[in-house]
Amino acid sequence: GDSVTQMEGPVTLSEEAFLTINCTYTATGYPSLFWYVQYPGEGLQLLLKATKADDKGSNKGFEATYRKETTSFHLEKGSVQVSDSAVYFCALIIQGAQKLVFGQGTRLTINP
Amino acid sequence: DAGVIQSPRHEVTEMGQEVTLRCKPISGHDYLFWYRQTMMRGLELLIYFNNNVPIDDSGMPEDRFSAKMPNASFSTLKIQPSEPRDSAVYFCASRFQGAAGNTIYFGEGSWLTVV
Numbered sequence: 002g003d004s005v006t007q008m009e010g011p012v013t014l015s016e017e018a019f020l021t022i023n024c025t026y027t028a029t030g031y032p033s034l035f036w037y038v039q040y041p042g043e044g045l046q047l048l049l050k051a052t053k054a055d056d057k058g059s060n061k062g063f064e065a066t067y068r069k070e071t072t073s074f075h076l077e078k079g080s081v082q083v084s085d086s087a088v089y090f091c092a093l094i095i096q097g098a099q100k101l102v103f104g105q106g107t108r109l110t111i112n113p
Numbered sequence: 114d115a116g117v118i119q120s121p122r123h124e125v126t127e128m129g130q131e132v133t134l135r136c137k138p139i140s141g142h143d144y145l146f147w148y149r150q151t152m153m154r155g156l157e158l159l160i161y162f163n164n165n166v167p168i169d170d171s172g173m174p175e176d177r178f179s180a181k182m183p184n185a186s187f188s189t190l191k192i193q194p195s196e197p198r199d200s201a202v203y204f205c206a207s208r209f210q211g212a213a214g215n216t217i218y219f220g221e222g223s224w225l226t227v228v
Contacts, residue, residue, distance in 0.1 A: 033215045044204060044221035052215070090156070094215045099144060099168070101206075101217050103156040 003028050007091050007104035014081055015112050022076040022107050024065075024091035032093040034058075034067050034074040035101070039088045048076075048089070083111045115139070117220035119205050125226045131193040134223045136205030137186055146217065147180055147190050148204040156204075162188065163210075195227045 008023040026032065036048040036058070049058030054069035063078045074091060091104040118137040126132055138145045146161040160170040165182045173180070177196070182188040192199055206219045 035216070037219070045206075045219040047216060047218065050216060094217070096215070099146075099161055099163075100158055101146075105155050 003030075003032070003093060003095060003100075003102045005091050005093055005102055005104035007089075007107050010088075010106070011108040011110060013110045013112065016083055017080045018111075020076070020078040020081045020085075020109070022089055022091075022109070024074045024076065024104060026072050026074065026091075026093050028072070028093060028095060030095040030097065032095050034065070035092045035094070036063070036065055036074070036076050037090040037092060037103075039090065039106075041087070045090065081109075081111050083113050085109060086111045117205055117207055117218055119203075119220035119223050121223055122221060123224045123226075125228065126195055128196055128227055129194045130227075131191065132195045132199075132225060132227075134190040134203050134205075134225070136188045136190070136220060138188070138205070138207030139209075139218055140186070142207035142209045142218075143185075144208045144210060144217075145182060145188050146204075146206040146208075147188070148206060148219075150202040150204060150222070151200075159190070192225075195225075197227045200226050 004027045006025050033052045035050045037045045038048045049060040051058040051067035057066045065074050065076045088106045088108050090106045094101050120135045147159040149157050159172045160180045162182045180190045202222045204219050204222045206217045208217045
């Protein structure tokens with residue numbers, strides 16, 4: 002079946018550090034890939050997405066590249082801020098299907 | 114544009130009581146989803162609708178849960194009777210089939226505590 006695996010959390014970094022959150026997937030069809038972010042006490046917000054191989058999604062300084070050869074969609078940011086502290090979810094949806102499949106989430110804490 | 118709107122944002126209720134969660138999807142969207150988030154199980158799809166018709170309710174945990182979508186701008190998720198293990202965040206989400214990228218947009222969630 003379809004699944005998403007994220008790196009285990011929690012992740013704690015200092016402000017201005019480089020961030021990578023790994024995400025790999027298994028898909029029975031051709032997926033679109035997403036990163037959602039959940040700030041404390043809030044709902045899920047779409048952070049970025051990519052719909053085909055080699056596409057790069059970007060938003061708020063975050064980037065992720067759809068790598069079909071490695072079935073990965075790792076999230077990166079060059080210099081994190083305290084305000085980036087949140088839970089990050091990698092997700093996929095197969096074209097033609099309706100179910101969004103989520104990873105388990107990675108809690109990120111940025112210390113000043 | 115207004116996003117997905119859910120109410121109530123927070124609810125505390127006693128075991129055995131009926132709970133009704135409400136959702137207004139983004140205007141023009143033809144799919145509506147109900148998800149549940151818990152620490153133990155993460156994000157689970159409970160049910161989804163297409164053009165107000167329930168398509169897949171295989172994620173609904175048991176008969177105490179029911180969902181309706183009487184029109185394109187409103188849906189409810191009802192729990193009767195509620196139990197402490199139903200405590201979770203319930204998200205409503207919607208999407209438009211014709212939009213590129215299959216993006217699903219989520220509401221702020223209804224944070225339910227059953228005591």
